[in-house]
Structure formats: C-alpha cells, structure tokens
Amino acid sequence: MPVPFTANCVNKWVTNILAFIPEDSYYKDQSHLSMEERVKTNYDHSECDGSPACYFSIFQALKRGSAIELPVYSYVEHTRMQETVRVEPKKVIILEGILLLTDAAFA
Template sequence: MDSLTELDSFLKSNGGPHSSTLPHKQPFVIGVAGGTASGKTTVCNMIISQLHDQRVVLVNQDSFYHPPSVEKLKKIHEYNFDHPNAFDTELLLSCMEKLKNGEAVSIPNYDFKGHKRSEQARQINPSDVFILEGIVILHDPRVRGLMNLKIFVDSDSDVRLSRRIQRDTVERGRNIENVLDQYARSVKPSFEEFILPTKKYADIIIPRGADNDVAIDLIVQHICTKLGQHDLCKIYSNVFVIFSTFQI
C-alpha cells in the first residue's frame, strides 16, 4: 500500500471535512517542439526508454490534425499542414484536461498518406508522465500552460530536409518532387513564422537532436528529480489536510 492510499484511508476513517477523496495525482507534462524531422519523436522515445520505472505516454500533435474538407483535398498541394490552425487544439486541450483528471481518452490516429484520421482510434489511460510532441506544440499559450517542462529540438535545416525526403518518400507515400515543392511552399515559411519563434518558450534547447546523449541524460535526471518532488509535495499537502482536520 502506498502512502497516499494510507493517508486516504486515514482521512476517511476520521471523517474529516476533506475525507471524501484525495485530489488526483497530477501528471508531469513535457512539451517537445521543433521543426519537421528534427528528431522530436526519436528524442521522446529515448527519454521514454530511460524512464523505465515510470508510466509515460507519448501524445503526438499529429493525431490532432483537422481532416481537410473534400474541397481542400482536391487541392491538397495548396494546403498548409505547418500552420497552427491545421490542428484541432480544442480537442487536444479537452483530452489533456480529462487525462489530468484521471479519465481515459480516445484520440485519433493520423494517416499521413490519406491526410485523414484513421478509423482505429487510440485509447490513452491516465499516466505519471505525458510527453506532448509536435511542430507547433509550444505555440498556443493554453497548451504551454499544461506543461511542466518545455523542450525545443534544434537540428540543422539541411539535415532536416534530407531526413524528410528520405522519410516521406519511404513512409508517407510522397515523391521527391512533392516533398521539395511542399517544403518550399509551406514547410520552410511556416517553420520561420510559427515554429522557430516558439524556441523562446523552451526551458531546454537540444542542439543536434537525438545525437545529443548528454542533453537527453540531463533531461531524464531532471524529470526523475521532479517526479520525486511531485510525490513529496502531494504527501506534504495531505499532511496539511490532516492538521486542518484536527484543528476543526
């Protein structure tokens, strides 16, 4: 039995005014932004693999892309997938609100080939740590407000473009001409207008992305320390509830 459960039983058996339920333990939320193919997902997976004792869930902002209308699908080469308005941020916020309240949610899976949400949604359960990853995840102040730690993955643009060509032609059903055209038309301009300016909100900037083992180790150490303090703070706040129960 953990100490919070013991405190909960103690409060219930003493019938104090705060005895109904303990507040839900708040998860630690990390935001990971950066340009396309900067290595955001790879960095997140490295952090997750080093946080083996914690329950960690990765939530990709891509899951919250608005599906373009039939009209817009006909002119898909003109659609800007790198604009903050391309994402359903209200849905992301409501899912995070539920998760923070200890409720499970269902989030869409995204199909990059068809530019749509897949039929099969993904079930996400409450967890100790959530990592929100995406190109403009640091853009909206309400989403930033959910985060305990903000990270910007900073990789060289030529490296990112060459990775993007490789990835999109192999995994996302594009040809080199599509990738280069989209890059020049919307990916690069939107990076400069919406993504790069969010670097200023980051607590930590990781140069060279996933190649930077030292930065990733430091981030993992920081998260472990904060998670320890998190638990301690919760226990202290419940001890305070016991004292106020006795005083009443």
Template sequence: MTPIIVAVTGGSASGKSTYADALRRLLDPLEVRLIAEDEYYGDHADEPGFDPLRFNFDDVTAHDHALLSDHIQRLKAGETVEAPHYDFVTHRRLEQTRTVKPADVIIVEGIHVLADPALRDLYDLSIYVDAPADIRLARRLLRDVRERGRSVESVVTQYLRTVRPMHLAHTAPGIETADLVVVNDAAAASPELEALSPSFDKLAAPAAVRIKALMEARD
C-alpha cells in the same frame, strides 16, 4: 496523482519524436504515455477544394488543438481518452482510435505544441529540440518519400512554400518560451546515416532528472 504533462517541440524532422521516446525509456519505471500532435490534424480532406499539394499543413490552424487540449485536460483529471488516428496518405482521420489511459507522465510531442497559449498553460515542463535546417530537411525528405508516398519534388516544394515560413512564424519562437532547450545538431536521418545519430538518451537525461524531481515534489 495528477500526471506531469511534458511538451516536446522543435522543427519538422528535428528528432523530437526520437527524443520523446528516449525520454520515455529514461523515466522507467514511471508509467509514461506519448501523444503525437500529428495525430490531431483536422479532417481537411473533406473540405471543398482541398488540395494536399497546396494545403498549409504547417499552419497552427491545421491541427485540432481544441480536441488535443480537451484530451490533455481529461488525462490530468484521471480520465481515459480515445486519441485519433490520422492517415497521411489520404489526409483523413481514420475511424479507429487509440485508447490513452492516465499515467504518471504524459509527453505531448509536435511542432505547434508551444504555439498555442491554451496548450502552453497545461504543461509542467516544455522542451525545445533545436536542430539545423539542413538536417531537418534531409530527415523530412527521407521520411516523407519512404513512409508517406511523396515525391522528392513535392516534399521540397512544400518545404519552401509552407514548412520553412511556418517554422519561422510559429515553431521557432518556442525556443524562447521553453523551459529546456536541447541542441541536436546531428539528428539521425535514417539507419543508413548512423554518423548523424547522437545518443538521444544522453540528450534526454537532463529532462528526465527534472521530471523525476517534479514527481518527488508532488509526493
């Protein structure tokens, strides 16, 4: 059976990854694969004059959408693909890859997965996770400092220089084309901020129902 391809998008640190994982759990016992657009950043560190503090990682062209599109199409055709691994500290694509096999449902998650018309044509269902800018900035700040070795100043500078304007230009318009909009006005910033943690299972439940209906319609 041809897999159901689901896109999950939203602003940086909107909670879309957590939402996608909750959706995967709710779809059990269906076989589900998660593909993160973040792993498909281009290998820009080898480019002449590359400066990670000035490079626009939030522009659509920063991602290798040609490779991502090829992998989605191959998975739809029942083929296995080798997904890349990206190192956010060195800004390089690692030599090792991740084997992704076909499944009942493929969830593709990332900030630009609805910004590319060629990618949009591949989805059976698209979901936009809508979270306020202040929540997204708080979560991004904590994540990048703890997990990616960034300084607070560099995270805020990047947010103001590229993240915010690129969100408005490329990601936010996805709310108009998405099949389903999920309002996440208290996305969890960290385990210490449990007051900001909604039930992602509850948020993902409507999408799980729609995906199961799509599966039944294909039987």
C-alpha cells in the same frame, strides 16, 4: 503509417509511465477533399490542427485519470482515419508538437 522518430524512441523507452500525444493525430479530417487538395495543405500553419482548447481538454482528461481515444492520422492518405487508439492516463504526459507552443495555456 510511418512512426515519427520521437514517438518511436518514446514508445520503446517508458510506455508504462508515459502517455504520448502527438500533435499530428489532431490534424483536421480532410476526407471530404480530393487527394490533390489534401497534398496542398500547409501543415506548418496552425489552422490545420485541432484547436488549442482541444489539446488542453485532452491533457486535463488524462491528468484527471480519464482515458482518451487518440485519432490516427494517415500520412499516406493525408487525413484522419476512422480508427482510434485508447490512451490510458499515466504519470507523465507528453504533448508533442511545436504548434502547441503558440497557445498560452501551455506556456
């Protein structure tokens, strides 16, 4: 799976104090769709993502000191994988993604 440039820079910089949550990890599972249908998905439309309430609850869990299981999205398969990555709470939490800015909870 290709690592987005921002994530790669962040991972090399301050992983001991920073939790990085990419919006792409929460693209909806499309495993029920054919590959032909998956590639037609418009990822710039907020309907592709998990709900803003989902992101806010993840942020709150990390802020409270709880670890989360971050979904892994495959850019090759155009869907979520079954595996997850454990993210521990850190002093700094970055929720990366422009569509997050469409929700007042993050304003």
